[in-house]
Amino acid sequence: MGHIRYASDVGAxxxxxxxxxxxxxxxxxxxxxxxxIDTPGTPGSGLGAVRTMKVRLLGVIPVRTTCEITEYRRNAVIGYTLRGRVYGTVTLRFDPLGYERSVLTCEADYPPPRGVFGRLCHGLIDAAAKSALRRTESRLRREIEAFHGTDLVGRIA
Structure with a gap:
């Protein structure tokens, strides 16, 4: 099982x-x-919310996957479980850091590649997963700060 974790300060x-x-x-x-993201008739947010997502693997291969919130603690943790051709878990943790600041920790767990071809491409798959989580974490941090109207050190933008 592959495991990746990134943490960063957020100006919100x-x-x-x-x-x-x-x-x-x-x-x-x-x-x-x-x-x-397609919205079936499930709850909007919180534990058990399910969405169908259109995803591009490695930026080129279009696939559909189901995303369900399987861990949820208000203002603390959101855990997503991905099912389909893209599968694994992504967990976002939010911790207070001080006035108008917080720590965002992004974690991903994914199964090891299967088959001979999968084992041969294990390094490539690990690198792609690390890059995807790093990009997700940095984009989320920037979007949160834009949403809140501050930059990294908490100044009003």
């Missing part, structure tokens, strides 16, 4: 950062590879 309080991240409508702007 935990409640503002969490409010932005939990809204599925914003996901195509910050979640790497997501092009669109």
């Amino acid at each position: 309080p935990v409640d503002a950062a969490f409010a932005y991240a939990e809204d599925f409508q914003h996901a195509p702007q910050w979640m790497y590879g997501v092009r669109a």
Whole structure:
């Protein structure tokens, strides 16, 4: 099982950062590879919310995957489980850092590649997963700060 973790400071309080991240409508702007989100008739947010996403693997291969919130603690944690051709878990953790600041920790767990070809491409898959999570984390941080109207050190933009 592959595991990746990135953490960064965000120039927004935990409640503002969490409010932005939990809204599925914003996901195509910050979640790497997501092009669109379809909304079936499930709850809007919170534990059990399910969405179907149109994703581009490695930027070129279009696939559909299901995203379900399987871990949810208000203003603390959002855990997404991805099912379909893209699968694994992505967890966002929000911790207070001080006045108008917070720490965003992004974690991803994904299964090891299967088959002979998968084992041969293990290094490539690891590198692609690390790059995707790093881009997701940096985009989410920038979008939260823009949403809150501050830059990294909390100044009004």
